[in-house]
Amino acid sequence: MSKAAELAALIGSGQALGDNNLIINGAMSVAQRGTSSTAASYKTVDRFFYSSANLDNHAFTQTQQAVTDLAGFTNSWRITTTTAESAIAADELVYVAQKIEAQNLQQLAYGTSSAKQVTLSFYVKSSVTGTFSTNLYQTDDSRIVNSEYTISSANTWERKEITYPADQTGVIDNNNGTGLYVTWNLALGSNWKGNAATAWEVYSTNNWSGAGTYTDAVVTTINSTWEITGVQLEIGEVATAFEVEDFGTTLAKCQRYYYQLVQGSYMIVGMNDTTSNCETSFGLPVEMRADPALGTSGTSSEYSIRQNGSNITCDSGPTILGSGGKNVVGIRFTKGSALNTSFASYCFGNTSGADLKLDAEL
Numbered sequence: 001m002s003k004a005a006e007l008a009a010l011i012g013s014g015q016a017l018g019d020n021n022l023i024i025n026g027a028m029s030v031a032q033r034g035t036s037s038t039a040a041s042y043k044t045v046d047r048f049f050y051s052s053a054n055l056d057n058h059a060f061t062q063t064q065q066a067v068t069d070l071a072g073f074t075n076s077w078r079i080t081t082t083t084a085e086s087a088i089a090a091d092e093l094v095y096v097a098q099k100i101e102a103q104n105l106q107q108l109a110y111g112t113s114s115a116k117q118v119t120l121s122f123y124v125k126s127s128v129t130g131t132f133s134t135n136l137y138q139t140d141d142s143r144i145v146n147s148e149y150t151i152s153s154a155n156t157w158e159r160k161e162i163t164y165p166a167d168q169t170g171v172i173d174n175n176n177g178t179g180l181y182v183t184w185n186l187a188l189g190s191n192w193k194g195n196a197a198t199a200w201e202v203y204s205t206n207n208w209s210g211a212g213t214y215t216d217a218v219v220t221t222i223n224s225t226w227e228i229t230g231v232q233l234e235i236g237e238v239a240t241a242f243e244v245e246d247f248g249t250t251l252a253k254c255q256r257y258y259y260q261l262v263q264g265s266y267m268i269v270g271m272n273d274t275t276s277n278c279e280t281s282f283g284l285p286v287e288m289r290a291d292p293a294l295g296t297s298g299t300s301s302e303y304s305i306r307q308n309g310s311n312i313t314c315d316s317g318p319t320i321l322g323s324g325g326k327n328v329v330g331i332r333f334t335k336g337s338a339l340n341t342s343f344a345s346y347c348f349g350n351t352s353g354a355d356l357k358l359d360a361e362l
Helices: 003-013 247-255
Strands: 049-053 059-066 075-083 093-101 118-126 130-138 143-151 158-164 178-188 225-235 258-261 268-272 277-283 293-296 303-307 310-313 316-320 328-334 344-349 356-359
Touching (some): 178 225, 293 316
Antiparallel strands (some): 059 075, 075 225, 130 143, 303 344
């Protein structure tokens, strides 16, 4: 079937009509945690993370970047090397990725004769030219397929389209765990390459990337940059135009995995359960993927309990109550022997850094 005919068939079936992007926040518009960080993992743009293994020197900044030179997009996610890795040893690895929840992938029908191809498209801009590798990694059966793309012009937005084959063997479980990693590699030691998994196969270290010659220069060159936006993963072998989604819808999807209350925007009503503890609860804007973990910023003294017209500075906590909750979360604020039992109080952050962070990331 020609690409035009397949696109017409998709449109006729409704598969190309809205919400066909399996990636969340592909336009990099939501960054609940902040717009810049020098740390790994999930730190800026929601749902995308940076990871590395065994590096000696590399330091970097990840940022939500304003875009002014790509029509239709206002943000990207950028990696900037601030200290270059001197050389890439055999066991070293750098990649960025998004994990997709398994139950959101059941329409791929992996593990059956009806398994579907998927196409990844994205805009990429880098100060480094050369060939880079990508992969899909399926966690339930530890299976992988990889491909590659080439950046031809430095500091220029280029659109890439990669079609991955269907997997009729590996099964993605129908649960709220990780179904797929969608991965872009930025540096690869020799242990991580050598076997081109152009069809799905069981993962082993040397088929993580492929058998090509891939540049590591983003990681080994100081002040180098690599950034992406307009990321879309969809069923079929045709890359359609990026699916524009309103900010509120994207934010709600992101809040399933991470929700942050920022100082100045929350004052939570609670009850003094003992002379030391004020216990609060509040409803979440969307159901989270799993019972969240509570993260806080700064020290306990940056949180306060307002009782009977007076602000009382906490001396420990806050802490989450019980196992959390996907829809409603309880939090305990503590000030030893300073509270009146059974009084209603307000709990709040008293500095600009007193955030409450609920994390249910994959």
